[in-house]
Amino acid sequence: MEKQLKDHAALAEAFIRDEEHVNWHDGALWWIRQKRDIASKQIPEWEDLREAASRIKSNVLSNLHDYLLQFEANAIKNGIKVHWAADADEHNAIVYSILKEKDIRQMVKSKSMLTEECHLNEYLIERGIDVINSDLGEYIQQLDNEPPSHIVLPCIHKRKEEIGELFHEHLGTEKGVSDPTLLTRVARGHLRNVFITRRAALTGVNFAVAETGEYVVCTNEGNADMGAHLSEVQIASMGLEKIVPQKKHLGVFLRLLARSATGQPITIYSSHFKKPREGQEMHLILVDYGRSRQLGRPEFRDSLKCIRCGACMNTCPVYRKSGGLSYHNTISGPIGAILAPNLDMKKHADLPFASTLCGSCSNVCPVKINIHEQLYQWRQVIVREGYAANTKVLSMKAMAWTLSSPTSYSTIGRAGRWVLNNIPFAVNNKFNPWYKQREMPDGPKESFGEWYARNNDQTNDVNDSK
Amino acid sequence: MRVGLFIPCYVNQFYPQAAIATLQLLQKLGVNVVYPPRQTCCGQPMANSGFEHLTQECNDLFLENFSEFDYIVAPSASCVLHVKDHLHSTSDPAQAERVRSRVYELVEFLTDILKVENLTARFPHRVGIHQSCHGLRGLHLAQMSELNAKPFSKPVYLLNMVEGLELVSLDRPDECCGFGGTFCVAEEAVSVKMGKDRVTDHTKNGAEYITSVDLSCLMHLEGILQRNKSAVKAVHIAEILNSTL
Amino acid sequence: MSSRESILAAVLTNQPSASPLPDVDSFKGGTQDSVRTYCDVFTSIGGLLYVVNDFAAISALIKTNFDTTKRIITTLPELSEPFELLSTSVDPHTFDDVELAIIKAELAVAENGAVWLPEQRMGQRIIPYICQHLAVVVPAETIVPTLHEAYDQIGEGQYGFGAFIGGPSKTADIEQALVMGAHGPITMTVFILKQADDLTVVV
Numbered sequence A: 001m002e003k004q005l006k007d008h009a010a011l012a013e014a015f016i017r018d019e020e021h022v023n024w025h026d027g028a029l030w031w032i033r034q035k036r037d038i039a040s041k042q043i044p045e046w047e048d049l050r051e052a053a054s055r056i057k058s059n060v061l062s063n064l065h066d067y068l069l070q071f072e073a074n075a076i077k078n079g080i081k082v083h084w085a086a087d088a089d090e091h092n093a094i095v096y097s098i099l100k101e102k103d104i105r106q107m108v109k110s111k112s113m114l115t116e117e118c119h120l121n122e123y124l125i126e127r128g129i130d131v132i133n134s135d136l137g138e139y140i141q142q143l144d145n146e147p148p149s150h151i152v153l154p155c156i157h158k159r160k161e162e163i164g165e166l167f168h169e170h171l172g173t174e175k176g177v178s179d180p181t182l183l184t185r186v187a188r189g190h191l192r193n194v195f196i197t198r199r200a201a202l203t204g205v206n207f208a209v210a211e212t213g214e215y216v217v218c219t220n221e222g223n224a225d226m227g228a229h230l231s232e233v234q235i236a237s238m239g240l241e242k243i244v245p246q247k248k249h250l251g252v253f254l255r256l257l258a259r260s261a262t263g264q265p266i267t268i269y270s271s272h273f274k275k276p277r278e279g280q281e282m283h284l285i286l287v288d289y290g291r292s293r294q295l296g297r298p299e300f301r302d303s304l305k306c307i308r309c310g311a312c313m314n315t316c317p318v319y320r321k322s323g324g325l326s327y328h329n330t331i332s333g334p335i336g337a338i339l340a341p342n343l344d345m346k347k348h349a350d351l352p353f354a355s356t357l358c359g360s361c362s363n364v365c366p367v368k369i370n371i372h373e374q375l376y377q378w379r380q381v382i383v384r385e386g387y388a389a390n391t392k393v394l395s396m397k398a399m400a401w402t403l404s405s406p407t408s409y410s411t412i413g414r415a416g417r418w419v420l421n422n423i424p425f426a427v428n429n430k431f432n433p434w435y436k437q438r439e440m441p442d443g444p445k446e447s448f449g450e451w452y453a454r455n456n457d458q459t460n461d462v463n464d465s466k
Numbered sequence B: 001m002r003v004g005l006f007i008p009c010y011v012n013q014f015y016p017q018a019a020i021a022t023l024q025l026l027q028k029l030g031v032n033v034v035y036p037p038r039q040t041c042c043g044q045p046m047a048n049s050g051f052e053h054l055t056q057e058c059n060d061l062f063l064e065n066f067s068e069f070d071y072i073v074a075p076s077a078s079c080v081l082h083v084k085d086h087l088h089s090t091s092d093p094a095q096a097e098r099v100r101s102r103v104y105e106l107v108e109f110l111t112d113i114l115k116v117e118n119l120t121a122r123f124p125h126r127v128g129i130h131q132s133c134h135g136l137r138g139l140h141l142a143q144m145s146e147l148n149a150k151p152f153s154k155p156v157y158l159l160n161m162v163e164g165l166e167l168v169s170l171d172r173p174d175e176c177c178g179f180g181g182t183f184c185v186a187e188e189a190v191s192v193k194m195g196k197d198r199v200t201d202h203t204k205n206g207a208e209y210i211t212s213v214d215l216s217c218l219m220h221l222e223g224i225l226q227r228n229k230s231a232v233k234a235v236h237i238a239e240i241l242n243s244t245l
Numbered sequence C: 001m002s003s004r005e006s007i008l009a010a011v012l013t014n015q016p017s018a019s020p021l022p023d024v025d026s027f028k029g030g031t032q033d034s035v036r037t038y039c040d041v042f043t044s045i046g047g048l049l050y051v052v053n054d055f056a057a058i059s060a061l062i063k064t065n066f067d068t069t070k071r072i073i074t075t076l077p078e079l080s081e082p083f084e085l086l087s088t089s090v091d092p093h094t095f096d097d098v099e100l101a102i103i104k105a106e107l108a109v110a111e112n113g114a115v116w117l118p119e120q121r122m123g124q125r126i127i128p129y130i131c132q133h134l135a136v137v138v139p140a141e142t143i144v145p146t147l148h149e150a151y152d153q154i155g156e157g158q159y160g161f162g163a164f165i166g167g168p169s170k171t172a173d174i175e176q177a178l179v180m181g182a183h184g185p186i187t188m189t190v191f192i193l194k195q196a197d198d199l200t201v202v203v
Helices: A008-016 A019-041 A046-062 A064-077 A088-101 A113-117 A120-126 A136-143 A160-171 A180-197 A223-230 A248-261 A291-295 A301-305 A311-315 A317-322 A333-343 A360-364 A371-384 A392-403 A414-422 A433-437 A448-455 B009-014 B016-028 B044-054 B056-066 B077-086 B093-102 B106-113 B133-138 B154-159 B188-204 B215-227 B237-241 C003-014 C034-044 C055-065 C147-154
Strands: A081-085 A106-109 A130-133 A200-203 A207-209 A214-219 A233-239 A269-273 A281-287 B002-005 B032-034 B071-074 B103-105 B126-129 B209-212 B233-236 C048-052 C071-074 C098-104 C107-109 C115-118 C133-139 C161-165 C187-193
Touching (some): A008 A019, A008 B188, A019 A248, A019 A317, A046 A064, A046 A301, A064 A081, A064 C003, A081 A088, A088 A120, A088 A200, A088 A233, A113 A120, A113 A233, A136 A160, A180 A223, A200 A223, A207 A248, A214 A233, A214 A248, A223 A269, A291 A333, A301 A333, A301 A371, A333 A371, A433 B188, A448 B016, B009 B016, B016 B032, B016 B071, B044 B056, B044 B077, B056 B093, B071 B077, B071 B106, B093 B103, B106 B154, B126 B154, B209 B237, B215 B233, C034 C048, C055 C133, C115 C133, C147 C161
Parallel strands (some): A081 A281, A106 A200, B002 B032, B002 B071, B126 B209, C048 C187, C071 C098, C133 C187
Antiparallel strands (some): A207 A214, A214 A269, C107 C115
């Protein structure tokens, strides 16, 4: 609870205190952005692919009702048991009931941002079910009892020494061991044993094909498959928006996804699940959890096009300097900042303001979501709905902005005077955050307006007609 | 051709020399340019903070000041983009639409409307270009590094006409400086860190000057440079293009 | 009303007016040298690659490159001597000790280095994931330029499970340091099976 009282600005400030760490974090993510640039520039039709992907998703959103029915019917035909969950609680209850029916008390889970959003692990652990995250980054985050800070790179905010310390504490490695290969081998050994012994495995879903009733899961580690193919009960949790109309559309999305995410030509594993293995049960949970509501917001519905590549996080300078956990939401970064207010506008009122609106996110987005424009629009909505003041720091800044005392700048017009009197860097006192680490601009002897009145009246005839 | 000179509020107050350079440069190029004295602010600071609904007064005043001109030119990409995207009028929407399509940032006005092919300017220094995000991704003054598209740069095109000027190349040619309007105070820590990192990119690559089409970015970078007693200076592109040093 | 009905009703109310599907078939028709591109891409993503002209060559390379004292399994009758022909009916957990699995792809994609394996080609779904090392035989003529041609050929596909696999299991979760063999194979070798008159060896 303590954490939630702090907004992005305060959490970011704390993250930035270790400047060397921030420089590393920023550099690591920028390197991935550069790999994404190189990969995208090897595809001459890259921009056309983005456009096609965006338009396929527009079609999906405009026809989602029918596609969901088509997908459901085909999945059932394939032998998949389809469930529907309106919210996180219902989703979690469905997972629990599936496990309970089989008397299963241990489950292995591959990366699924949706189950993170739903806080599935906490729910199951409270009910005596042991859940282990099998993606290495998520496994590390679970050992540290921390949520993922990045949707593709869950522990990108951690240095290898911190991870070595965690492994020493929880897995009994020698103190001081921090070599990534050695640590990965240790985790491999532990998780291999988990895979072999778990009767149930849960995965996320990257794409679900309406035409065929199959779903695709993309990983680099192979952890989703290790869990799924050794389990007797396989569960897949998917947000409603993961539908694609036809199988051939996967070609467009799989060409974009990994290149955008990490600069790889494709994720190592792109697994197409259509039917359960013989003797196995396959369940799929279709989860709404706010998605149908976002679909009804015309200026924000395109956020549902997101394919969770994380490119907007890697390119976002605010994200790189502030760390994913400063967004206090499962999905962090620019995309998280436009998704989160839909779920809880009050709690996430600060997130659309955690941006300079630089627009780089929209340019790297493989499905061309106008992220920075939606950030701007959310700001208008949040202010209109009266939530801006609920964020402590922001409200203080807004007060400084709107209410600080008049100064002596001579300007004409009420609106103009209001702005000038309240421009943040114009208030020269120690409470002004501008001045903390920056000098003020030098105050010139005269404004341009005054200079112009003195010098230029004769040189230009205002009434000159031409 | 009559051009209305739009000098954003903070430029008027803090950077009159950039405004003067803009005026003189346009006059040198034979443009009949007028500064309507009653202008104030485009309303962007309010709008970007979520208070776009309070900007009607700014919009009306802007239209009152600038409707009569063939073109409106400003030495600020950010304010120009705001006008282009958000200038609306309930009483005269057609006029607002016309003004939106007639407002230009200085560099694009020089390259796209005046089609300037040479300049008599001299600035014998190593200069780093800071791409303002609103100039780059909003007004497309240069190609954006994220896109798989042909490179171009209107500021570079003009700066290459300046005698003695040497452009330095940067590690991250179009990363945001972190000014971001109210972001610069609401997210002070992130804003300053972003600004410091931009400054470092310029200084380590040997820039003596950092230039930009936006003084808001430059004000932020200059504030950091001065606090750290750096010898590197921030200068608006109009001052370089008008320079005869 | 059940959740299913309420969700569908909300979606129907909130979804925007119809937006047409774009044409994606125009992305097909790449004319590059697919075999060469495949070799370049697959080696660049950490794969090991040999161009061979028969199964005898594959068998010989396996004996040179892998520890044959450990368990080596295959789905390919051509390699059943000297290796173990895998059973499609045993408990998948029993493959935990497999050192090397050798299987054959249905097709491969030049642009991204991935091979397409429907489950019939895997023998069992777990095979290409549980082995310490994976080897895949790819007939040269099955290499297509991009995923668009690949999906065109796959069609609906008579599989319960299928996967594109493009390299050894990987992670970079610890400080972005690339480590092969996160959970699955530590190496992946592709044998491109090609006519004898056009034999070159790429490593």
